[in-house]
Amino acid sequence: MRPVSALFMLIGVLLASGGYGATFLLSMHIRSIGGNDFTTGVSLAGAVFGTFVGVSFAGWVAPRVGAARIAAFAALCVGAGVAGFAILERVIMAGVIPGALLGFGWGAFYLAAPMSLVERTDDAGRRRWFLRFGTFQMAGIGGCPALAAYAIRYGHVSLGSVLYVIVALCAAGALMIEVFGRLTPCAPRSPSQERWLRNIAAISRTRAIYSIAIIALGACVFSGLMTFQMSLMQGTRAHAGTFFSLYTVTVVATRWLLSRFVVVVRAETATKVLLAMMVLGSAAMFAVPYHALFQLAAAILLGTGYGLAYPIVQSQAVNDATASYRHAALTWFVVAYFVGIFGFPSIGGWVLVHNGKGALLALISACALIALVLAILQDRPRAGTVSAKA
Numbered sequence: 010m011r012p013v014s015a016l017f018m019l020i021g022v023l024l025a026s027g028g029y030g031a032t033f034l035l036s037m038h039i040r041s042i043g044g045n046d047f048t049t050g051v052s053l054a055g056a057v058f059g060t061f062v063g064v065s066f067a068g069w070v071a072p073r074v075g076a077a078r079i080a081a082f083a084a085l086c087v088g089a090g091v092a093g094f095a096i097l098e099r100v101i102m103a104g105v106i107p108g109a110l111l112g113f114g115w116g117a118f119y120l121a122a123p124m125s126l127v128e129r130t131d132d133a134g135r136r137r138w139f140l141r142f143g144t145f146q147m148a149g150i151g152g153c154p155a156l157a158a159y160a161i162r163y164g165h166v167s168l169g170s171v172l173y174v175i176v177a178l179c180a181a182g183a184l185m186i187e188v189f190g191r192l193t194p195c196a197p198r199s200p201s202q203e204r205w206l207r208n209i210a211a212i213s214r215t216r217a218i219y220s221i222a223i224i225a226l227g228a229c230v231f232s233g234l235m236t237f238q239m240s241l242m243q244g245t246r247a248h249a250g251t252f253f254s255l256y257t258v259t260v261v262a263t264r265w266l267l268s269r270f271v272v273v274v275r276a277e278t279a280t281k282v283l284l285a286m287m288v289l290g291s292a293a294m295f296a297v298p299y300h301a302l303f304q305l306a307a308a309i310l311l312g313t314g315y316g317l318a319y320p321i322v323q324s325q326a327v328n329d330a331t332a333s334y335r336h337a338a339l340t341w342f343v344v345a346y347f348v349g350i351f352g353f354p355s356i357g358g359w360v361l362v363h364n365g366k367g368a369l370l371a372l373i374s375a376c377a378l379i380a381l382v383l384a385i386l387q388d389r390p391r392a393g394t395v396s397a398k399a
Contacts, residue, residue: 023146030153036239038172076195080118125195212334217327219387221345222345224319227318232349241370
């Protein structure tokens with residue numbers, strides 16, 4: 010890919026990712042209309058169903074019309090979902106509808122956007138492009154709620170106005186990605202290999218299955234700390250906006266400064282080190298009530314650990330699968346990610362409301378620790394290489 014053409018994709022991803030970042034503001038929005046953290050989890054539970062539909066839609070349609078075009082359409086759906094939440098004035102069961110729409114859009118986007126990179130890169134350059142892609146993506150995911158929190162706190166901007174601005178950003182992102190698709194056309198692929206659901210048996214016989222499980226647990230950690238950050242900081246001297254902003258700055262800085270180093274280091278070794286940092290970041294949250302500096306430590310450790318681990322684990326999932334099942338492996342990777350991202354808040358919200366902050370943090374830390382254990386098991390030497398056969 011030419012850098013100028015790729016810039017359209019990266020900027021589009023940055024803007025569209027702000028739509029997902031808006032989900033971290035939903036706890037505040039739903040409380041303002043009479044709900045609580047459990048209600049937030051229920052609203053996002055609708056997104057779980059939407060993501061499965063969105064992923065299936067992208068996997069089936071992308072080979073026919075192009076992954077970049079599906080990513081652009083998905084960005085518009087994300088914006089529509091955010092708009093749906095913005096117009097809610099009271100807690101009603103219909104609140105799951107914008108959640109499902111947002112989940113559909115983000116599910117399709119999260120598969121189609123990296124799929125457009127897979128189509129245009131080789132094995133040698135894929136990790137580098139995934140790191141760049143992930144940097145812009147996380148800048149949007151974390152930067153959006155950070156800027157929104159500061160605008161609301163210090164600029165006295167209403168949350169509704171912020172949500173509508175995010176809708177406009179999603180539309181602009183969709184336009185940028187469509188331009189990218191037109192500048193870098195890709196030949197259509199046969200849809201015969203897109204039966205990702207039935208291919209899990211073949212994928213499970215490769216090391217890619219570890220990466221898929223690891224990202225599901227990592228997503229639980231990320232989603233838990235980001236979605237409930239405002240609730241976790243209540244009664245302390247720390248502010249959620251600080252966590253969002255420092256996390257985003259850390260992810261962007263470490264990916265730009267350390268990406269060349271991470272690319273040359275053995276992927277399995279890098280994954281274990283980074284997941285260990287994620288464990289430490291989760292543990293640091295327990296001490297935030299005693300001193301606000303622990304929140305800063307948690308944001309830096311999570312941003313470095315999870316922020317750098319994600320694109321590495323993603324490239325492992327693709328490269329560890331056999332060539333004929335790489336799109337299926339990427340699809341399952343995305344599905345596992347969304348199970349953690351949108352599924353965990355429904356469980357975490359219930360735990361937070363009924364058992365308190367300590368129980369929620371314990372659950373988050375357990376997910377981080379299990380992910381590290383799986384990374385260690387993934388790196389065990391094997392007597393032979395197991396190959397999945399068609």
